[in-house]
Amino acid sequence: MRTMVRSLVSLCFFLAILGCGKGxxxxxxxxxxxxxxxxxxxxxxxxxxxTKAAGTYxxxxxxxxxxSGSDWPAGDVIVIxxxxxxxxxxxxxxxxxxxxxxxxxxxxxxxxxKGMKTGPRPDSAGPPGAPPAYVKIPSKYAKxxxxxxxxxxxxxxxxxxxxxxx
Numbered sequence: 001m002r003t004m005v006r007s008l009v010s011l012c013f014f015l016a017i018l019g020c021g022k023g024x025x026x027x028x029x030x031x032x033x034x035x036x037x038x039x040x041x042x043x044x045x046x047x048x049x050x051t052k053a054a055g056t057y058x059x060x061x062x063x064x065x066x067x068s069g070s071d072w073p074a075g076d077v078i079v080i081x082x083x084x085x086x087x088x089x090x091x092x093x094x095x096x097x098x099x100x101x102x103x104x105x106x107x108x109x110x111x112x113x114k115g116m117k118t119g120p121r122p123d124s125a126g127p128p129g130a131p132p133a134y135v136k137i138p139s140k141y142a143k144x145x146x147x148x149x150x151x152x153x154x155x156x157x158x159x160x161x162x163x164x165x166x
Contacts, residue, residue: 029153032068035081037137037164041065044132045083047162049153050144051075063133072153079149081164082142086132137164 031049035042047067048058052075059069061083084090140146141164151160 028071029074029155030068030070030157031072031153031160032066032157033159033161034065035061035067035162035164036065037135039163040135042081042083042135042137042164044086044134045081045137046085048080048082049077049151050080051077074153074155076150076152078144078147079151079162080142080144080147081137081149081162083135083137084142086134087136088134138166 035047041063042061042065043063045061046058047061048056049069049072050056051073054073054075057069057072059067061067061081141149149162
């Protein structure tokens with residue numbers, strides 16, 4: 001009986017040690033932080049984490065420059081920050097209905113990229129009804145090919161702030 005108890009205790013100890021490793025690299029992760037440019041918050045736009053295998057995961061920038069996203073896969077990412085979507089001087093295309101070349105009549109429009117589980121898009125960084133605040137940042141941050149921002153997402157919660165420079 002005593003030998004069986006010792007064996008069971010040893011087995012539990014061994015299993016506990018195995019469980020103390022890095023964990024499942026594919027386990028969900030949550031990332032939050034702040035984006036600043038020249039020391040000031042970037043109050044509107046989006047931040048995207050581009051993975052090689054799992055796609056792109058994005059979050060909206062909040063009026064205080066913060067962002068958060070959850071249920072993202074762990075792994076190496078390239079980070080993209082864009083603010084041109086809130087530039088008031090950029091002419092927005094008007095929707096004029098489905099194009100004649102649409103191969104599937106009545107097909108739904110594409111949905112937002114993975115990871116867009118961060119709540120409603122902020123309408124403004126100013127008074128109610130004001131357009132989103134726009135901060136022009138260097139264009140290198142808006143493209144996967146030119147962004148110098150890289151990060152490794154790990155399973156669990158983590159915070160990562162980004163200071164953008166010229």
